[in-house]
Amino acid sequence: MSGKEMILELLSQMQGGSRTALARLISLIEREEEVLAYLPSDISHEPSYLLGVTGAPGAGKSTLTDRLIEFYRGCDEEIAVLAIDPTSPFSGGAILGDRVRMQSHALDPKVFIRSMATRGSLGGLSVAVPAAVRLLDSAGFDKVIVETVGVGQVEVDIVSSADTTLVVVNPLWGDSIQANKAGLLEIADVFVINKADREGVRQTRKDLEGMLDLSEPKPWRPKIIETVALDNKGVDRVAEAVLEHKGYLWSSGELALKRRRRAIEEFERSTKRLLERYIMKHESFSVIKERVAHGDLEPAQAAKMIVDEVLGSS
Amino acid sequence: MSGKEMILELLSQMQGGSRTALARLISLIEREEEVLAYLPSDISHEPSYLLGVTGAPGAGKSTLTDRLIEFYRGCDEEIAVLAIDPTSPFSGGAILGDRVRMQSHALDPKVFIRSMATRGSLGGLSVAVPAAVRLLDSAGFDKVIVETVGVGQVEVDIVSSADTTLVVVNPLWGDSIQANKAGLLEIADVFVINKADREGVRQTRKDLEGMLDLSEPKPWRPKIIETVALDNKGVDRVAEAVLEHKGYLWSSGELALKRRRRAIEEFERSTKRLLERYIMKHESFSVIKERVAHGDLEPAQAAKMIVDEVLGSS
Numbered sequence: 260m261s262g263k264e265m266i267l268e269l270l271s272q273m274q275g276g277s278r279t280a281l282a283r284l285i286s287l288i289e290r291e292e293e294v295l296a297y298l299p300s301d302i303s304h305e306p307s308y309l310l311g312v313t314g315a316p317g318a319g320k321s322t323l324t325d326r327l328i329e330f331y332r333g334c335d336e337e338i339a340v341l342a343i344d345p346t347s348p349f350s351g352g353a354i355l356g357d358r359v360r361m362q363s364h365a366l367d368p369k370v371f372i373r374s375m376a377t378r379g380s381l382g383g384l385s386v387a388v389p390a391a392v393r394l395l396d397s398a399g400f401d402k403v404i405v406e407t408v409g410v411g412q413v414e415v416d417i418v419s420s421a422d423t424t425l426v427v428v429n430p431l432w433g434d435s436i437q438a439n440k441a442g443l444l445e446i447a448d449v450f451v452i453n454k455a456d457r458e459g460v461r462q463t464r465k466d467l468e469g470m471l472d473l474s475e476p477k478p479w480r481p482k483i484i485e486t487v488a489l490d491n492k493g494v495d496r497v498a499e500a501v502l503e504h505k506g507y508l509w510s511s512g513e514l515a516l517k518r519r520r521r522a523i524e525e526f527e528r529s530t531k532r533l534l535e536r537y538i539m540k541h542e543s544f545s546v547i548k549e550r551v552a553h554g555d556l557e558p559a560q561a562a563k564m565i566v567d568e569v570l571g572s573s
Numbered sequence: 574m575s576g577k578e579m580i581l582e583l584l585s586q587m588q589g590g591s592r593t594a595l596a597r598l599i600s601l602i603e604r605e606e607e608v609l610a611y612l613p614s615d616i617s618h619e620p621s622y623l624l625g626v627t628g629a630p631g632a633g634k635s636t637l638t639d640r641l642i643e644f645y646r647g648c649d650e651e652i653a654v655l656a657i658d659p660t661s662p663f664s665g666g667a668i669l670g671d672r673v674r675m676q677s678h679a680l681d682p683k684v685f686i687r688s689m690a691t692r693g694s695l696g697g698l699s700v701a702v703p704a705a706v707r708l709l710d711s712a713g714f715d716k717v718i719v720e721t722v723g724v725g726q727v728e729v730d731i732v733s734s735a736d737t738t739l740v741v742v743n744p745l746w747g748d749s750i751q752a753n754k755a756g757l758l759e760i761a762d763v764f765v766i767n768k769a770d771r772e773g774v775r776q777t778r779k780d781l782e783g784m785l786d787l788s789e790p791k792p793w794r795p796k797i798i799e800t801v802a803l804d805n806k807g808v809d810r811v812a813e814a815v816l817e818h819k820g821y822l823w824s825s826g827e828l829a830l831k832r833r834r835r836a837i838e839e840f841e842r843s844t845k846r847l848l849e850r851y852i853m854k855h856e857s858f859s860v861i862k863e864r865v866a867h868g869d870l871e872p873a874q875a876a877k878m879i880v881d882e883v884l885g886s887s
Contacts, residue, residue, distance in 0.1 A: 293873070293877075294873075295871065295872070295873030295874075296871075296873040296874050296876070296877050298871050298873065298874070299871075390873075393872070393873075519866050522865050522866060522868070522872050523862060523865055523866055523872070525865075525872035525873065526861075526862060526865045526872035526873075526875050526876055527853075527862075527876075528876075529872055529873045529875075529876030529877075530849075530852060530876040530879055530880060531845065531848075531849055532876070533876055533877065533880040534845070534848045534849065534852060534880060534884075535845050535848070537880065537884055538844060538845075538848060539841075544844075547840075548837060548840060548841075551836050551837055551840045552833050552836060552837055554836070557609065557610075557612050557613075558609070558707070558836050558837070558839035558840035558843055559607070559608075559609030559610040559612065559704075559707075559839065559840075559843045560609075560610050560612070561840050561843075561844075562610070562840055562842075562843030562844040562846070562847055563607075563610050563843075563847065565844055566844060566847040566848055566851065569848075569884070570848075570851060570883075570884075
């Protein structure tokens with residue numbers, strides 16, 4: 260079977276509900292195989308609702324996600340979770356401990372959970388995650404939850420393309436993510452103060468309200484919800500806030516805009532990817548690269564040479 | 574004057590020592606103008622030594638950098654500093670407060686300090702910073718210092734391509750950068766425990782030594798230096814550690830390798846950049862993009878269409 264035939268076969272199995280096929284397709288996406296190019300264009304079902312969950316390490320993102328899965332399963336929704344592991348770009352090691360909790364759903368065929376890790380290449384995730392989201396969308400999940408630690412530009416970018424973004428903080432969160440506060444404020448649609456049985460909840464709420472008051476007013480003012488995810492407290496109110504935000508997105512036309520924007524971004528990313536591959540396989544590429552490595556050619560000049568050669572004859 | 578003529582004129586002024594020309598060229602690089610393609614290939618002077626300085630916000634990076642400038646000026650070296658501002662990818666606002674301190678060197682013609690900020694586009698900095706470094710290199714500075722907050726993949730990537738990377742921590746640094754510890758450990762050539770007049774220095778040194786003992790042994794074991802940058806204490810020993818590391822890089826052949834790698838990366842980046850530009854200006858691009866936006870085409874399929882069209886005829 261050719262690569263293309265295999266992917267078409269896996270896609271058809273995935274549409275038929277096979278989780279094994281889905282998992283294999285995501286692995287192919289991680290290895291930068293072209294998968295999405297074979298997706299049928301005429302998907303009849305509603306697009307998945309994309310939920311982003313972010314926050315500092317230890318804030319309780321995984322527990323909250325776990326409880327949200329439970330909640331949405333209670334509404335008979337099919338749920339997919341992509342857990343983005345904050346790994347060192349160097350060691351490649353993933354912090355998987357937290358995910359173990361979500362394994363309570365491992366036997367539920369209507370829940371699909373997958374970790375994705377940074378594997379070296381800068382921006383690898385910023386390509387693979389949106390592609391995986393698109394795949395899950397076409398697989399027909401009602402909700403796709405992307406959970407990620409809210410540091411770094413790449414991760415913020417991933418989460419901010421969600422339909423609704425939950426930012427999970429803790430009472431007296433202050434110092435540890437000080438540097439990121441402004442960034443989080445701008446991507447949050449719902450703030451979740453988790454571990455709200457601890458001291459400092461009121462102060463934290465006051466801080467958040469203060470920050471919101473000071474920031475530029477937008478048509479949607481982020482909700483602030485208190486939870487104790489571990490005891491399943493307040494999780495229904497998080498789901499309610501998500502629903503309310505969805506309603507706002509729908510009625511304002513922003514939901515359609517967001518989906519349009521995601522499609523265009525996917526198009527541009529895929530285009531770049533294909534171009535890169537094409538040129539790196541070009542016979543002159545390695546020759547010119549060698550000359551750069553030996554210091555015979557200024558890198559930017561060499562780039563112009565190879566691009567002119569590839570495009571010049573067209 | 575055409576764009577090309579202007580850049581050639583600015584480059585020639587820059588080689589003649591004009592800081593104004595240099596500053597304008599960096600602005601052009603930030604606006605993604607092709608500058609490096611016009612660099613002369615036959616630069617006769619030694620390449621600049623590239624020093625990365627990273628660490629959590631408030632660790633004292635700017636103060637340390639300021640003192641290092643002072644130290645190297647005492648050795649009659651010419652120094653350039655690129656200060657990467659941790660801005661929200663959304664607000665675009667830069668945190669410039671810290672830089673003010675470095676203004677003590679503003680009147681020294683042998684010191685060049687420039688802030689570069691994230692302006693929206695993901696990965697914008699990961700292209701602009703290495704390009705600016707290359708430019709400064711060709712301008713003949715003895716040292717180029719890149720200072721950045723050590724969060725995020727993009728920033729780690731920028732700093733880790735340096736010849737020597739200083740990671741600035743504080744006594745009892747523990748919690749605030751917990752998530753990043755492993756990453757910092759892998760990029761650090763020299764750990765600087767700044768604010769070493771505070772409590773907890775011995776514990777912090779012990780922690781670092783412990784982490785180093787546990788990590789995979791490498792031919793260069795990172796030095797740990799204590800400083801009080803504000804009082805100019807220990808800064809000479811940082812410079813000494815940098816020199817020692819440089820000696821190691823030189824004798825092991827790693828310095829040549831690092832420079833080779835940087836040149837190749839610059840070549841690959843420039844190549845991608847040029848291709849992207851070419852295709853995005855192509856007449857079919859906007860037509861196909863419109864169809865993607867309207868949901869008529871699956872984004873990845875659309876990408877294949879445009880790439881085939883542009884490259885197919887070659």
